[in-house]
Amino acid sequence: MNNDQLSGMRFFEVTVLNAVITILEFLGGIFSGSLSLLSDAFHNLGDSISIVLSYIAHRISKKQQTKQNTYGFKRAEIISAFLNSLFLILISIFLIIEAISRISHPETIDGPVMLGVAIVGTIANFVSAFLLNKGAKHNLNMKATYLHLLSDSLSSLGIIFGGILISFFNWTIVDPIITILVALYIMWESWPIIKKTVGILMECAPNLNYAAIKKDLLKINGVTSVHHVHAMMVDENSIVFSAHVNMKDMPLSQVQLIYDQINKLLKGKYHIDHVTIQPEVDRGRHDDLFYDNGKDI
Structure with a gap:
């Protein structure tokens, strides 16, 4: 099996996993009243879209150069990485605004439901991140997708922690606080990819001596x-x-x-x-x- 077939299989497996997680977290967020769970569902929905875009960009980048594209189509993956990272930052800003609103007006949350869904989501997200880990080391497009999945895994861990505190101590304020922390982390990880992809698209000089x-x-x-x-x-x-x-x-x-x-x-x-x-x-x-x-x- 060649690298393209392997990449295609992994992209497909990760897409299916993320679609299942998204549906599960939407339902879990609605029934539990957890903003962090709903935010993670939106995040996973974005991941599913970004994974599909990443795979399409990956296939386009393998096309041979033409007289119109004399350097080939490699920048399809750079554009995909830029759009994926930009989407993550915009989603994070939206989640922070919504979380601040929740701090001012806390809502009742079903801790056990939130906790159970978060555990399942965490396992699935770590599996997805593991599947793309190898390709993320040498490819900005796959790295952007990998960061999507890794950030989901970490946010799910935060939701598990919040679910425990809500279940046993009824600390509902933990839910929006976790949402803000996860959103800030996602922005922190996405910014370097935005910076590098913009540099490549603007044809900035590489870091050579x-x-x-x-x-x-x-x-x-x-x-x-x-x-x-x-x-x-x-x-x-x-x-x-x-x-x-x-x-x-x-x-x-x-x-x-x-x-x-x-x-x-x-x-x-x-x-x-x-x-x-x-x-x-x-x-x-x-x-x-x-x-x-x-x-x-």
Whole structure:
């Protein structure tokens, strides 16, 4: 079984689990009167939608490049990760507002029902998170989905704790407090993904040691200067790099040998996937590494 088949199977299993949890928590929240349980149900509903979107984006990202999409479709997963994380933050803001309202106007809650549903939800959420854990280490899209599920698992643990306190001590104020804490945690975990995906979509430069790159390139025999560098990420794992490289005046056949050395260096040491070099003799020799005169692209 290949990785795509495995990913598809896991996405399907997690989607089914989340659909069951969502229905269970909606019913449990309605019958128990627990806001944290209802909020977790809405959260799980969002997870189910995000899982489907993530899988669709994952399949789209595997499509071959075309003349309209010359870098392929890898950013489909970046867009999915951004939308999933943004959705989590918006849901969290809504839950905090509703929880503050509940603190001012507490409602009666059936602790045992809340506790039982939370236990079942916690087990299912941890199973779902476990299924996607491996892929989340190297893929922002799967990481965003994994964080959805992990945050659900932690929120369910909080609901269990709240259910115990409500069942034995009738501390109903615990319910909105747990809701606020879980919402803040979700926002805290989602923000780095928002920041990174926006950076990729805005074609911000990846975190490379550009001074070291220039130093290494100048060590190659025949290279005299490096300027006008551009770098961006197609997705979180694919770096595109271009530069103007000044060389000694030589035949094109020799330039090609130098380019091969540059390509090998950048791919091997700095893990850059796509390298484009513009060879020059004197033009731009004294320009800065990052060319900036207010109109360059």
